[in-house]
Amino acid sequence: MYVGIDHSTTGIKSCILFRDGSRETFVIDRSPDEDGGWSYVEMLREYVCPDDIEMVSYGYSYGDNIDAVTDIDNTVNRSIVDTLGLGHEFGTGTIVYDELQESEIPTTVFPGVHDGLDTVHPYFSHYSPLTGADKFATARYAQEVVCNDEFGETYDGDTFIAANVSSSTMATYVDQGALRGAFHWMGLIHGWGDVESIRQVRDGQQDLQDVFMKSGVLYRSDHQFEDLKQTPSEKLLEMVEYATLHNVYSLLPFARHHGSGLDVIFLSGRFSRTEEPLDLRERLQSQL
Incomplete structure (x- = not known):
């Protein structure tokens, strides 16, 4: 079982790919009204047991501090140089990144084009x-x-x-x-x-x-x-x-x-x- 996460402009979009080829998706809106009182891992638990996940792959922000698909534990500063110019720092993607980095779920991060x-x-x-x-x-x-x-x-x-x-x-x-x-x-x-x-x-x-x-x-x-x-x-x-x-x-x-x-x-x-x-x-x- 695999999970792909897209840190998009309007929301954090997750797709769960099951062994039988079926998919389940959910979106966490990025909003100025976001209160941060939630857990990404707990959201995942509503669909799957986190222990059953073989790999999560996350595309976070610019991705300009890595040059290859990288284990999240080997990334620095969430795989980016900084957030200059991005604006709309609601913290939604950051919560997801930090939770995955602190969890036992195997996670990779992929770079941007830089x-x-x-x-x-x-x-x-x-x-x-x-x-x-x-x-x-x-x-x-x-x-x-x-x-x-x-x-x-x-x-x-x-x-x-x-x-x-x-x-x-x-x-x-x-x-x-x-x-x-x-x-x-x-x-x-x-x-x-x-x-x-x-x-x-x-x-x-x-x-x-x-x-x-x-x-x-x-x-x-x-x-x-x-x-x-x-x-x-x-x-x-x-x-x-x-x-x-x-x-x-x-x-x-x-x-x-x-x-x-x-x-x-x-x-x-x-x-x-x-x-x-x-x-x-x-x-x-x-x-x-």
């Missing part, structure tokens, strides 16, 4: 980190799906773009089994800080701690973090569409001219299945 990974092409090492640990996991999941012939054609699963279509839109490029790079322009919550962000920090309107979280579409269009807990409006979904296309097409020239080509474009993330109020699935499939 300049410490020796497979990343030097061009994509200019900025670091590029994506969090969840996108590393997405790329590995995409490889598994492609290898198992779920596209109806024969691929070896070695060369593809994996695009995440959710509140944080990002894409990774895997070439001959090696994670070579990633691209992110902007998402509903995250974005790269620009001159306007620097001005706001200078003028005390925001601080360095949340500069990335306040550079996305949501903050700059007067929406609230809690708006993402439900299906966003058509206007916001259109921005997700544009960002996904931008991310994928930004990686295509590199794949074709400096990699070994491209076999598959793999879409994942909760908005990749959205059909209302905008059929995002159909629109992306028709354009990629």
